[in-house]
Amino acid sequence: xxxxxxxxxxxxxxxxxxxxxxxxxxxxxxxxxxxxxxxxxxxxxxxxxxxxxxxxxxxxxxxxxxxxxxxxxxxxxxxxxxxxxxxxxxxxxxxxxxxxxxxxxxxxxxxxxxxxxxxxxxxxxxxxxxxxxxxxxxxxxxxxxxxxxxxxxxxxxxxxxxxxxxxxxxxxxxxxxxxxxxxxxxxxxxxxxxxxxxxxxxxxxxxxxxxxxxxxxxxxxxxxxxxxxxxxxxxxxxxxxxxxxxxxxxxxxxxxxxxxxxxxxxxxxxxxxxxxxxxxxxxxxxxxxxxxxxxxxxxxxxxxxxxxxxxxxxxxxxxxxxxxxxxxxxxxxxxxxxx
Amino acid sequence: xxxxxxxxxxxxxxxxxxxxxxxxxxxxxxxxxxxxxxxxxxxxxxxxxxxxxxxxxxxxxxxxxxxxxxxxxxxxxxxxxxxxxxxxxxxxxxxxxxxxxxxxxxxxxxxxxxxxxxxxxxxxxxxxxxxxxxxxxxxxxxxxxxxxxxxxxxxxxxxxxxxxxxxxxxxxxxxxxxxxxxxxxxxxxxxxxxxxxxxxxxxxxxxxxxxxxxxxxxxxxxxxxxxxxxxxxxxxxxxxxxxxxxxxxxxxxxxxxxxxxxxxxxxxxxxxxxxxxxxxxxxxxxxxxxxxxxxxxxxxxxxxxxxxxxxxxxxxxxxxxxxxxxxxxxxxxxxxxxxxxxxxxxxxxxxxxxxxxxxxxxxxxxxxxxxxxxxxxxxxxxxxxxxxxxxxxxxxxxxxxxxxxxxxxxxxxxxxxxxxxx
Numbered sequence: 166x167x168x169x170x171x172x173x174x175x176x177x178x179x180x181x182x183x184x185x186x187x188x189x190x191x192x193x194x195x196x197x198x199x200x201x202x203x204x205x206x207x208x209x210x211x212x213x214x215x216x217x218x219x220x221x222x223x224x225x226x227x228x229x230x231x232x233x234x235x236x237x238x239x240x241x242x243x244x245x246x247x248x249x250x251x252x253x254x255x256x257x258x259x260x261x262x263x264x265x266x267x268x269x270x271x272x273x274x275x276x277x278x279x280x281x282x283x284x285x286x287x288x289x290x291x292x293x294x295x296x297x298x299x300x301x302x303x304x305x306x307x308x309x310x311x312x313x314x315x316x317x318x319x320x321x322x323x324x325x326x327x328x329x330x331x332x333x334x335x336x337x338x339x340x341x342x343x344x345x346x347x348x349x350x351x352x353x354x355x356x357x358x359x360x361x362x363x364x365x366x367x368x369x370x371x372x373x374x375x376x377x378x379x380x381x382x383x384x385x386x387x388x389x390x391x392x393x394x395x396x397x398x399x400x401x402x403x404x405x406x407x408x409x410x411x412x413x414x415x416x417x418x419x420x421x422x423x424x425x426x427x428x429x430x431x432x433x434x435x436x437x438x439x440x441x442x443x444x445x446x447x448x449x450x451x452x453x454x455x456x457x458x459x460x461x462x463x464x465x466x467x468x469x470x471x472x473x474x475x476x477x478x479x480x481x482x483x484x485x486x487x488x489x490x491x492x493x494x495x496x497x498x499x500x501x502x503x504x
Numbered sequence: 505x506x507x508x509x510x511x512x513x514x515x516x517x518x519x520x521x522x523x524x525x526x527x528x529x530x531x532x533x534x535x536x537x538x539x540x541x542x543x544x545x546x547x548x549x550x551x552x553x554x555x556x557x558x559x560x561x562x563x564x565x566x567x568x569x570x571x572x573x574x575x576x577x578x579x580x581x582x583x584x585x586x587x588x589x590x591x592x593x594x595x596x597x598x599x600x601x602x603x604x605x606x607x608x609x610x611x612x613x614x615x616x617x618x619x620x621x622x623x624x625x626x627x628x629x630x631x632x633x634x635x636x637x638x639x640x641x642x643x644x645x646x647x648x649x650x651x652x653x654x655x656x657x658x659x660x661x662x663x664x665x666x667x668x669x670x671x672x673x674x675x676x677x678x679x680x681x682x683x684x685x686x687x688x689x690x691x692x693x694x695x696x697x698x699x700x701x702x703x704x705x706x707x708x709x710x711x712x713x714x715x716x717x718x719x720x721x722x723x724x725x726x727x728x729x730x731x732x733x734x735x736x737x738x739x740x741x742x743x744x745x746x747x748x749x750x751x752x753x754x755x756x757x758x759x760x761x762x763x764x765x766x767x768x769x770x771x772x773x774x775x776x777x778x779x780x781x782x783x784x785x786x787x788x789x790x791x792x793x794x795x796x797x798x799x800x801x802x803x804x805x806x807x808x809x810x811x812x813x814x815x816x817x818x819x820x821x822x823x824x825x826x827x828x829x830x831x832x833x834x835x836x837x838x839x840x841x842x843x844x845x846x847x848x849x850x851x852x853x854x855x856x857x858x859x860x861x862x863x864x865x866x867x868x869x870x871x872x873x874x875x876x877x878x879x880x881x882x883x884x885x886x887x888x889x890x891x892x893x894x895x896x897x898x899x900x901x902x903x904x905x906x907x908x909x910x911x912x913x914x915x916x917x918x919x920x921x922x923x924x925x926x
Contacts, residue, residue: 238925241579247925267904272912273743273894338681338737358740360901445743448901452743460744464572467594467887467920 227481233474239467246471253475274476276449277457280364284453285432288368292428293421296376300383301413314384318377328374329441333357336366336442357443360450367439367451374438375431379424386420387413419495426491430484454480530560530811530818532803533574533584535567538770540636540835547831551821558814567747578806585809586818588636592623592802593883599623599632600805605816606631612823615842622881623802633804634823635840636831640865640872641695641765641796642787643667644772646674648780649760653677657783664696664724664788671761672733678760684728685735685750686763688742688897690889695797696763697721698876699790704888705875710926711884711917714910721790722896722906729900735759740901745890754782763787765796766865770836773858784861786868795873799880800840836862884921891916 199207236246261268266275303314335341336356343353356362398408436455445452462473541564548560577583578598603609616634624630650657653674658666675683686692701717728734738750753759755775787796805815832839833852879885891913899909
């Protein structure tokens with residue numbers, strides 16, 4: 166027994182040796198640094214690698230993008246572009262009525278804003294409802310519960326392009342859905358040519374593709390709720406609906422809050438699966454903001470990186486507001502919890 | 505200190521070497537509509553055997569990469585050494601002048617001079633490359649459907665209205681979903697628009713506002729989409745100026761009359777086979793003429809190449825008469841090579857329909873209008889095409905009345921001209 170233990174410890178010592186050696190080298194300079202800068206300086210030192218990555222890949226592109234949004238012309242390099250100040254923003258906001266995209270100079274931008282706003286309202290509401298209901302069902306003692314959890318999570322693993330293509334094959338004129346309808350004696354319908362159906366399809370497909378992830382978060386929250394609360398409520402004769410409103414929902418709120426914000430941010434950024442499924446059509450009925458930015462900056466015959474950058478800064482501002490909202494709600498939730 | 509500097513210099517040199525092209529490497533960005541990628545690979549392999557010091561790397565990409573990603577690479581002063589491109593004029597500032605590099609510039613001028621202006625900056629005598637194929641927009645009819653419906657195929661001078669009427673009669677009789685379809689492309693739309701007497705080019709060489717000829721055909725076109733004569737699927741299937749073709753509907757026998765172009769011939773020959781009979785019909789007539797639109801893809805050298813001498817050698821080889829002949833005969837493409845066209849070609853296909861179709865397209869080159877021949881070399885063509893596709897799609901989808909679409913097309917083009925600073 167002793168031999169076994171000593172073998173284990175000698176293996177551990179062998180594995181740890183290079184780490185101890187490295188620590189030995191670092192120990193003296195780190196102690197010197199702590200003496201020189203104090204505890205606060207050490208925190209900054211250890212945060213620096215992450216901050217550096219964040220700065221290079223998030224902050225720097227943001228500032229470059231902002232600089233682009235103040236320039237005009239079709240040239241790609243910033244030094245080759247002409248400074249136009251807030252000209253691109255003025256062009257985006259040049260409208261007689263913001264509620265009527267047709268009255269705007271950049272009508273396509275406002276159509277994309279309107280479509281995105283509707284998409285966010287409908288998709289976020291439905292996504293949360295569907296994810297919550299699914300999580301509640303999957304939290305029950307179902308037969309083959311693990312299998313069902315895997316089934317709902319599986320679409321999350323698919324690439325958005327694959328998701329778009331699968332649903333295109335289902336919904337197109339000679340697709341699986343029409344084949345089924347025809348077999349049942351119904352008239353086929355060209356779903357993706359119909360403005361309303363195409364819009365509904367983008368919502369449905371995005372829910373199908375991502376609900377598994379949010380269901381998982383909510384399921385984790387449901388499983389963290391102590392069972393004895395329900396048992397006590399049952400002993401008091403509480404109806405299941407009341408237990409849901411008074412126990413489940415309040416205790417699930419932190420998870421629900423995370424889900425709401427994640428779904429909101431993802432909905433504002435919607436692009437990939439919709440681009441493959443409808444290409445923004447029919448007409449511009451499923452043209453969302455990210456596609457507008459992509460097409461203006463990259464796909465148009467004469468690209469306008471300045472206008473695309475200005476639109477993306479505005480979209481970024483919306484995302485910042487949503488994130489601040491999450492932080493604010495998170496804080497008030499914590500305060501509420503303390504009370 | 506000296507040692508440290510040496511190490512840093514070596515590291516920098518290593519980094520530079522790893523990010524730049526190796527001497528002797530020539531990278532070609534190539535897209536394919538049919539079998540041309542395979543044919544080019546054969547030709548390039550032979551070239552490398554003859555020239556062991558030059559390594560040609562063939563990047564087969566989709567057409568959308570050439571349209572959307574290559575321009576960004578070029579603007580950044582990057583990209584492949586050679587590329588197959590359709591948007592030749594508007595990007596001509598990025599092409600390498602091969603004149604001082606090719607073995608015999610006179611050979612290039614003589615055989616490819618007719619289209620040289622399509623791919624060089626205005627006023628220049630630059631040799632940028634050559635057309636790998638000359639294309640001509642035109643129609644295809646499903647002959648079997650016409651025969652089964654007992655409707656006569658409209659003749660040589662038939663108008664767009666004649667074709668619409670006949671195709672609709674066939675579609676109704678044969679219960680196929682689409683009577684007519686026209687690719688979602690401004691280039692394709694331009695042939696019929698010109699046949700209605702349109703002119704895109706203003707007195708100053710910049711885009712003119714839409715004229716009556718353009719408006720007349722576009723109104724008719726949208727009317728056909730609304731009444732179901734023209735396939736709605738193709739035109740409302742995307743936002744913006746994204747390209748969409750209706751070739752699959754024709755191949756699947758779901759479409760009576762398809763207006764596309766000569767590049768579809770090898771595609772149809774391979775995929776339709778003996779499923780049904782089809783014919784190329786040239787371009788229907790408008791009130792003014794019966795023109796289609798010429799075009800095609802050009803192989804151009806990129807001026808940011810690190811190996812211009814090797815690039816010129818590859819271009820010289822690919823532009824050689826025997827190589828162009830083999831490429832065209834195996835791909836069923838119409839070549840641009842003047843000498844070769846004079847001698848004639850023996851297309852490598854047993855498909856009599858394909859041969860007949862290619863001959864029909866060669867014959868249709870005789871009915872091209874002057875403006876149609878000028879537009880491929882006009883800087884603003886693609887701007888015009890993009891604006892038309894975007895707004896006509898919106899009108900076709902019922903998002904705006906056709907008159908508003910016309911106003912928006914003019915405004916979009918004016919904004920692009922202003923953005924360009926030209």
